[in-house]
Amino acid sequence: MTEIAALPDERQASRRDAGRETTGREARRRDRLIRFFSRISIRLLAFNVLLVFLPAFGILSLETYEDELLDYQERAMVQQGRVLAAALGGHGPLDGERAQSILERMNREFDARLRVVDSDFLLLADSGRLGPRIDSSATPPAEDPEIRRNLIYRFGNFLYQSYSRFVLPPEPPLPHAGFYSTQKKLVGPEIEQALRGGYGSATRRTAGQRSLTLFSALPVLSDGDVVGAVLVSKSTFQILGSLYELRLSTFQVILLSVLAAVVLTLLVSTTIVRPVSKLQREALAILDRRGRLKGRFKAYQRLDEIGDLSRALAELTRRLHEHLRFTESFASDVSHEFKNPLASIRTATDLLEDEDDPAARQRFVQMIQRDVTRLGRLLSAVRQITQIDARLDAEPTEIFDLRRTLERLRESYELRSPGLSYALHVPEEPVQIEASPDRIVQVLENLLDNATGFSPEGATIRIDLTTDSDDAVLEVADQGPGIPEENLETIFDRFFSYRPEGKGGTGHTGLGLAIARAIVEGAGGDLSARNGNGGGAVFCLRLPTHS
């Protein structure tokens, strides 16, 4: 910091810039690295390989197994030593000849090297000097076992050695196994222990070998006095041999597992990650450079979650396209629908300009007024239909009896249209529905207005409410001219209007039934039309009842 402060301003600045540049580059590199490792395939690979390695280290060290083998070997050695000590003991001070002959007899059965010392540490007998019939393990071959030259073993051993060198705490070097070889008097700590009447043991490195030599010393007793000691020694070469073999096969298994993990990961990433990146490319391709929705997702055939995702996305884009088409056609419908009253106003004003007859002028002015009212009504209907979904969500729903609503509506329509009669049939039981009552009234009014508008003087409008399993079914039937068969569905289209001469006037917007259907569908029901058997239109409204 002080160094930088001492620099001239300019250099300071340049150094700061350079610093920022490096940190920027570092940040980018770090960013790339993070991105690399956050890729699903990399994470899968790391996870799979770790899964194999975590227990592998435990197995590779095989500490417990080794300890057990050593323990076993030591016990076997002590056993051999005890037998020898028992044979030697009980006869007063030790005699070299006798000890040698006992050793010779025993050597045939024992695989460890046995030595006998007297109470002055003087070597009396040694199975190692008994000629060729000596256990090979006592003087192991100078060369490393075959197994240690195996390539895979060497690789595994390298890993393990690095692990033990850098991770495990260092152990003090062991004394050499040739400790006793040149001495007449075997003065070792374990023998001292044995001559004191206890059990002594030591571990020494075998000369030129990786294996260790275990030494166990046992006292030889005669009438309760220690008269000498038996030294049993054996190299751990055999143990090491089986350990090496075990390590090798373990390591082979680990290698195979790692290989399997890599292959599995690659396989998984091709079946998961590849289709996901394909989806991502598709998503990018769907919008063109100006951000407009162009293409659509292809639904995959695959049955897994990615297949589901692709199908969901395909459905999403399909709906988006549908909605866009709807919006476009709606805009064009609206403009078309506005042009008729506009054309009418324009022709009327054109005529007004040249017309002198007051009666005709009056007629054209009225026509313009009617069209202006109609444009206003059209505007509010358009606003209503575009907001219907949002409004239905915002409006609170209530649970109410549809019978009561219908009865109230019947009363008001009978007052309004005294020339017609309204026959209402409802079930005995309440018909509870859950919806926004205002909207349902709007739908019912639309149906009743239509029926009223199309009915000849003195006709009866039939209103039947029934229930069908979980639905409330309402039919409104009139005695009017009916609906042409080909228009039974199109009457629900926006701006569709078919009215025979003199019926309904110019008050309609062509949106009433479209709005009614949108409301009913929003409430989970449906609205359809058919012609009655005796002529006249029948509108059928189905709404789920509240249970």
Add this chain to the structure above:
Amino acid sequence: MAKETPSELGKGTIALVDDEENIRETVGYALRKEGYRVDTYSDGAEAWQTLEEKLPDVAVLDIMMPRMDGLDLCRKLRAKSETLPIIFLTSRDEEFDRVLGLELGADDYLCKPFSMRELVARVKVLFRRLHLADSPRTAAEEKLIDVGGLRLDLQRYTAHWQGAPVQLTVTEFLILNALARHPGHVKSREQLVQEGYPHDSYVSDRTIDSHIKRLRRKLTRTDPSFDEIETVYGLGYRYRQPGASD
């Protein structure tokens, strides 16, 4: 009556088909005031019931109508008569192409909201064309424009390219006339609107592009080498000066 040619201008019969009551009333009123007989119908099916029996002299059809729409009715009328002049009233811009692109044989069309004067003027032109078609040509009436291989008859509103007749709507004829009258001069879209729709100021510049496209198509169908209408970017259109090389 169907085969009858009106002996006098303004004495013909007009069938007006529109589902809009107010339009029927105002347009009917204006045309009747011009001396025509106007029969109004509220949809194609209703009109066909009467017109099947007896064709009018000119038909004015709305396109969007319940039951039989204007295009269906036009097809039926054309099947009965090749020469009956038909004017469409359209309220959708995309209908232009359907009307003329489908070559239903409409003689002209107007977009809602249209000017009443424009409509009356178009109807008059169609009657005049009808009236002059069969009458012998007299030198006094002869009002012709010859530009290269193009001949325009301003009296009959007909066009010939190298002797072959080219069927043009009134609007197309007026626009072609405006261009060919001054070969080599650039006409802006606004000027062409003025020429094509002398009584209407509500037409957008872009409709001119559709008309030019259709004019070129009709002329190249007569003669594939026709390339006399040039687009001058940023300005408008120009009729090629005869003899001038490109």
